[in-house]
Each structure stands twice: as C-alpha cells, then as structure tokens.
Amino acid sequence: MNETLEYRLAAGEETAIGDCYRTHAPAVRSYLRRYVPPQDVEDVLQVVFTEAWRFGHRFDPARSLTAWLLGIAYKRAVDHLRVRTLTTVPLEAVTEPTGHDGRDDGDVLADRDRIRRALAVLPDAQRQAIELAYYGDLTQREIADRLRVPLGTVKARTARGLRRLSLLLAPAAT
Incomplete structure (x- = not known):
C-alpha cells in the first residue's frame, strides 16, 4: 500500500x-x-x-x-x-483625488520589471529560495523542507541571492 x-x-x-x-x-x-x-x-x-x-x-x-x-x-x-457586488458611486459624488494621482504607477511597474529581470539572472537555486520566501510566503524552514535541503543551505542561497540582487539593482554610476 x-x-x-x-x-x-x-x-x-x-x-x-x-x-x-x-x-x-x-x-x-x-x-x-x-x-x-x-x-x-x-x-x-x-x-x-x-x-x-x-x-x-x-x-x-x-x-x-x-x-x-x-x-x-x-x-x-x-x-x-x-x-460579489461592486459598489458604484455616482460621478457627481467623486471629487478630485488627493494624494496618489497615478504618476508613480509607471515607476512601480518599471521597478517590478527590473526586479523580475534581475531575478532571472540569478542561479536557479538562489532564485528559487528567494521566490519561495518572498512570493510563496514560506519560512526558511518550510523552504528547506520543500526543497529537501538543509536549513543552512537555504539561508546561504537566500543571502547570496539577495546580495547579488542588490548589486544588480543598484543604480548605475554616472
């Protein structure tokens, strides 16, 4: 069985x-x-x-x-x-937006794209550890169990990957 x-x-x-x-x-x-x-x-x-x-x-x-x-x-x-029922508001009731006006959305999307491209450059083991931690909401212990590797290996892969990501995402010197 x-x-x-x-x-x-x-x-x-x-x-x-x-x-x-x-x-x-x-x-x-x-x-x-x-x-x-x-x-x-x-x-x-x-x-x-x-x-x-x-x-x-x-x-x-x-x-x-x-x-x-x-x-x-x-x-x-x-x-x-x-x-689910969506709440609709009459157009007359809408005032001018305060605070966030949408101009930063392009910057947010550009940052996401930069991070995605930087992650793609990392070795598979480092990228996998980082993605499971940050996108999969797993603890390092859960990642170690899922990948069937020692906890120290997950910690090392994550640390090396984050260090490499910080270098890849650092603003270029002019």
Missing part, C-alpha cells in the same frame, strides 16, 4: 487533509492572491481545503495534488468574484 499524501487523501484518511493543508496552503494562498482581493484570500483558501476534504475521494492519486488543489482554487476564486 502506498502511504503518500496523495493516496492518504484519496483514501479518506482523517489526518491527510491537515497534512495537505500544511504542505500546500502557502502555494494555494499565493495563487489565490492573483485573483481574489487580499481581504478575501483566507476565506477562499478555507473553501478550497474544505472542498478538498469533502471530495478527496474523487482525487486520482496518480495525478498532481498541487494541480488538483490549484484547479479547485481557480474555480472557487471565480465563484467568489462572480457573487
């Missing part, structure tokens, strides 16, 4: 959903942030794992558990966005 998380979930083992949540919630949460407003991410995340628990018997353990969970997450995010 196979004892992987996938098989345990499909078999309806009680502890499987907790292990599934601990293992996959950070990735699903990060995925949901692309679609759902920040204040609703945790609610949709709970719906995703409730559905995974209720319908785990439908999961084919020969397939990717992550892909199955992200498929559920996408469907629940779409459902969530469909049912």
Whole structure:
C-alpha cells in the first residue's frame, strides 16, 4: 500500500487533509492572491481545503495534488468574484483625488520589471529560495523542507541571492 499524501487523501484518511493543508496552503494562498482581493484570500483558501476534504475521494492519486488543489482554487476564486457586488458611486459624488494621482504607477511597474529581470539572472537555486520566501510566503524552514535541503543551505542561497540582487539593482554610476 502506498502511504503518500496523495493516496492518504484519496483514501479518506482523517489526518491527510491537515497534512495537505500544511504542505500546500502557502502555494494555494499565493495563487489565490492573483485573483481574489487580499481581504478575501483566507476565506477562499478555507473553501478550497474544505472542498478538498469533502471530495478527496474523487482525487486520482496518480495525478498532481498541487494541480488538483490549484484547479479547485481557480474555480472557487471565480465563484467568489462572480457573487460579489461592486459598489458604484455616482460621478457627481467623486471629487478630485488627493494624494496618489497615478504618476508613480509607471515607476512601480518599471521597478517590478527590473526586479523580475534581475531575478532571472540569478542561479536557479538562489532564485528559487528567494521566490519561495518572498512570493510563496514560506519560512526558511518550510523552504528547506520543500526543497529537501538543509536549513543552512537555504539561508546561504537566500543571502547570496539577495546580495547579488542588490548589486544588480543598484543604480548605475554616472
């Protein structure tokens, strides 16, 4: 008998959903942030794992558990966005904006692009550690577990990668 998380979930083992949540919630949460407003991410995340628990018997353990969970997450995010009602304000009630006027948006987008390009230059191991930490919201211990490497290796990769990123992103001397 196979004892992987996938098989345990499909078999309806009680502890499987907790292990599934601990293992996959950070990735699903990060995925949901692309679609759902920040204040609703945790609610949709709970719906995703409730559905995974209720319908785990439908999961084919020969397939990717992550892909199955992200498929559920996408469907629940779409459902969530469909049912929400957006507040509309009459045009007459809108005054001139104060503070942020949109001129900085181009700078923000340019910074994101510079960071994306700089990350692409890093060695795969350093980039992966940084992306899991900053975009995947994982702790260094979780990254070490996910990558199956020692914690010290994750710390070294992250430190080297961040040091290299700071050099790549430093303003050019004129």
